[in-house]
Amino acid sequence: MRPRALLFDVFGTLVDWRGSLIAAGERTGVEVDWPAVVDDWRRAYLPALERVRTGRTWRDFDSIHHETLSDVLQRHHLDLPPETRDRLVRGWRELRPWPDVQPGLLALRERYVTATLSNGHVALLVDLLRYGDLRVDAVLSAELAESYKPDPRVYLHGAELLRLPAAEVGMVAAHAWDLREPAALGMRPVFVRRPDEWGGAPVNEPPTELAGLVVVGSLAELAELGELG
Amino acid sequence: MRPRALLFDVFGTLVDWRGSLIAAGERTGVEVDWPAVVDDWRRAYLPALERVRTGRTWRDFDSIHHETLSDVLQRHHLDLPPETRDRLVRGWRELRPWPDVQPGLLALRERYVTATLSNGHVALLVDLLRYGDLRVDAVLSAELAESYKPDPRVYLHGAELLRLPAAEVGMVAAHAWDLREPAALGMRPVFVRRPDEWGGAPVNEPPTELAGLVVVGSLAELAELGELG
Numbered sequence: 182m183r184p185r186a187l188l189f190d191v192f193g194t195l196v197d198w199r200g201s202l203i204a205a206g207e208r209t210g211v212e213v214d215w216p217a218v219v220d221d222w223r224r225a226y227l228p229a230l231e232r233v234r235t236g237r238t239w240r241d242f243d244s245i246h247h248e249t250l251s252d253v254l255q256r257h258h259l260d261l262p263p264e265t266r267d268r269l270v271r272g273w274r275e276l277r278p279w280p281d282v283q284p285g286l287l288a289l290r291e292r293y294v295t296a297t298l299s300n301g302h303v304a305l306l307v308d309l310l311r312y313g314d315l316r317v318d319a320v321l322s323a324e325l326a327e328s329y330k331p332d333p334r335v336y337l338h339g340a341e342l343l344r345l346p347a348a349e350v351g352m353v354a355a356h357a358w359d360l361r362e363p364a365a366l367g368m369r370p371v372f373v374r375r376p377d378e379w380g381g382a383p384v385n386e387p388p389t390e391l392a393g394l395v396v397v398g399s400l401a402e403l404a405e406l407g408e409l410g
Numbered sequence: 411m412r413p414r415a416l417l418f419d420v421f422g423t424l425v426d427w428r429g430s431l432i433a434a435g436e437r438t439g440v441e442v443d444w445p446a447v448v449d450d451w452r453r454a455y456l457p458a459l460e461r462v463r464t465g466r467t468w469r470d471f472d473s474i475h476h477e478t479l480s481d482v483l484q485r486h487h488l489d490l491p492p493e494t495r496d497r498l499v500r501g502w503r504e505l506r507p508w509p510d511v512q513p514g515l516l517a518l519r520e521r522y523v524t525a526t527l528s529n530g531h532v533a534l535l536v537d538l539l540r541y542g543d544l545r546v547d548a549v550l551s552a553e554l555a556e557s558y559k560p561d562p563r564v565y566l567h568g569a570e571l572l573r574l575p576a577a578e579v580g581m582v583a584a585h586a587w588d589l590r591e592p593a594a595l596g597m598r599p600v601f602v603r604r605p606d607e608w609g610g611a612p613v614n615e616p617p618t619e620l621a622g623l624v625v626v627g628s629l630a631e632l633a634e635l636g637e638l639g
Binding site: 290294296302303304307310311316318319320324325342343344345 | 523531536540545548549554571572
C-alpha cells in the first residue's frame with residue numbers, strides 16, 4: 182500500500198517557531214536573552230501537553246502557552262505586562278515557514294491529499310497557515326480528537342477523518358517522538374531534517390530504527406522522490 | 411460586531427450537484443430519465459439526515475447516499491449493478507462549482523477566514539474541493555459535531571473551532587433552512603441565489619424574515635459588498 186495522504190506536523194516541521202518568536206520577543210523592546218527565554222518556553226511544551234493528556238480537561242495551545250510563559254518568565258526573573266504576554270502568545274500564529282515549505286506543499290498536493298496534524302488547535306492553525314500562505318487540503322488537529330500527540334488516538338482520528346487505512350497515510354515530522362506511534366500504527370514515517378530548529382543545536386535525529394523510514398532534507402526533496410513505494 | 415469568518419454550505423451553494431450528477435448518470439450508459447432520478451435522490455436527502463439526527467448512530471454521506479439511491483432506483487423500477495451504484499455515489503465528490511465560486515472564494519479569503527460548513531463528511535469535502543480547485547482556510551463539517559445541519563450544535567461547533575463568537579461568523583447558503591438556526595444563534599445569514607440548483611424550478615427563496623439578511627447573486631457580489639456592517 183502506498184500513502185495517498187500525507188499528514189504534516191507543523192511547529193518545527195513546517196515553520197521556524199524559534200527564529201520567529203525570538204524576533205517577536207525583540208520587537209517588544211524588552212531587553213532580555215530572548216533565545217534563552219524562547220528555548221525554555223518551547224522546552225516546557227511537551228511536559229505541559231503530557232499533563233493535559235493525562236488530566237481530565239483538554240485545553241488549547243493558547244491556554245498552555247500562557248501558563249508555560251508565566252513559568253518561564255518567573256525562572257528568568259522577568260515580569261511582563263499582560264498585553265506583552267498576549268502579544269507573545271499570539272506570536273505562535275505568526276511563524277515563518279521554512280523556505281521550502283510553501284512551494285513544497287503545493288508540489289506534494291499534486292500527488293497526495295495533504296493535511297496538517299498538529300497539536301495546535303484549529304483556529305491557531307488557520308491563522309498560521311494564512312500568515313505563511315500555506316495551502317493544504319485539510320486542517321486537522323489533535324483538538325479534533327481532544328488529546329495531544331503522541332497519543333495514538335490523534336493519528337488514528339486523522340486517518341479516520343480522511344477515510345484512509347493507516348497504511349495509506351504518511352506522517353511527516355521533524356521529530357522522532359512524532360513518528361514512532363504512527364509507524365507502530367502502520368503509517369509511513371517521513372522524517373524531515375530541520376537542523377536549524379534549535380538554532381543549530383544537534384537535537385533532531387531521525388528514528389532510524391523505524392521500518393520504512395523516509396528521511397528528506399526538505400519538502401521539495403520529498404516531492405521529487407515520487408511515489409513512496 | 412462584524413463577521414470575521416464566513417462558513418459556506420457546499421451542495422447547491424458552491425457546487426452544482428444536479429447538473430454534475432445528471433451527467434454522471436448519463437455517462438453510465440443506462441437509459442433512464444436521469445434528471446428525475448437525480449432530483450428524487452436529492453429529495454430523499456433531508457428526510458434521511460433527519461433520521462440520522464434523531465437516531466443513535468451517526469453515519470456519513472456515502473452511507474446515506476447508498477441507502478437513498480437504492481430506494482430511488484426501486485421507485486424508478488431500475489436495477490443497477492453495485493459498481494454503477496458505487497460510481498454514482500462517488501459522483502458526489504466530482505461536482506462542478508458554480509462559475510463564480512473559485513474566484514469568489516479567493517476574493518473573500520482576502521477579507522475573511524473562510525471555511526466550509528457542510529453536511530458532507532471531511533473526506534468527501536476534501537475530494538470535492540480538490541476536484542473543483544476550491545481554496546478555503548478550513549474544511550469544517552457536521553461530522554465534527556457528529557450531527558447534521560440544521561442542528562444548532564453543528565453551527566456552534568464551527569464557530570467554536572474558529573474561536574469566534576457567533577456574532578463574528580457569517581453563514582453563507584442557498585437554502586433558507588440552512589440560515590434560520592445560525593441567525594437565531596446570532597450569526598449573520600447570507601443567502602446566495604442559485605436559481606439553477608433545481609434546473610430552474612423556483613425553489614430557493616431567501617428567508618426575508620431574518621434580521622440582517624444579506625442576499626447576493628454570487629460570491630463575487632458578496633466580495634464586492636465590502637465589510638458586512
